[in-house]
Amino acid sequence: MLVKMIQEKIGHDVIVLIGAPCSGKSTQSKILGKALQLPYLSPGDLFRAEVANGTALGQQLAAYMDSGETIPNELTTTFLTAKFNEPLYRNGMIIDGFPRNFSHLAVLDKILTNTARRIFAAIYLDVSKSQLDERRAHRCRYDDNTGTAERRYTIFIQDTVPLINQLDQEKKLIKVRCCSESPEEVTERLLTELSKL
Numbered sequence: 001m002l003v004k005m006i007q008e009k010i011g012h013d014v015i016v017l018i019g020a021p022c023s024g025k026s027t028q029s030k031i032l033g034k035a036l037q038l039p040y041l042s043p044g045d046l047f048r049a050e051v052a053n054g055t056a057l058g059q060q061l062a063a064y065m066d067s068g069e070t071i072p073n074e075l076t077t078t079f080l081t082a083k084f085n086e087p088l089y090r091n092g093m094i095i096d097g098f099p100r101n102f103s104h105l106a107v108l109d110k111i112l113t114n115t116a117r118r119i120f121a122a123i124y125l126d127v128s129k130s131q132l133d134e135r136r137a138h139r140c141r142y143d144d145n146t147g148t149a150e151r152r153y154t155i156f157i158q159d160t161v162p163l164i165n166q167l168d169q170e171k172k173l174i175k176v177r178c179c180s181e182s183p184e185e186v187t188e189r190l191l192t193e194l195s196k197l
Helices: 002-010 025-036 043-053 056-067 073-084 102-114 129-137 146-169 183-195
Strands: 014-019 093-096 119-126 173-177
Touching (some): 002 183, 025 093, 025 119, 025 183, 043 073, 043 093, 056 073, 056 146, 073 102, 102 119, 102 146, 119 146, 119 183, 129 146, 146 173, 173 183
Parallel strands (some): 119 173
């Protein structure tokens, strides 16, 4: 019943999950997507797949990803516009880790406006730095070396935290402090908060 109510509220709109690297965005996006029967889209995963496939776009992306830098808006816009227009994503979706800054928010708003959608909610998974470091130590990803991870965390503090504050002022933000609960317990909290919107 709770899920059905949330699905009706969301309609064709999107939920975005925001948080520092290793905060559990991908895990929660997948679980929440399954619970709400919405597709999950991770720009980061899509970009990493392009790099792994050695495409021309992948070669461009690799330079930014290897240094921990943010992908330029032009590349992101072109790529995501094509994805958002695929039939799978036309009836709502969960977006993992995007937007990451104000310029990304402008890009996302433009893409959504052009497809008659909006951000239904932005979920911020708030995890302490010590927990993030511990999680990263147990994760194997080629772009997770200590230097790159610290650079990505610094960018998160500089670029994403102000965005989180803005989304909170716009009453679009659901902030969930994640400590030691299981992913399923966090999802239950998220569903409860989504039902209140």
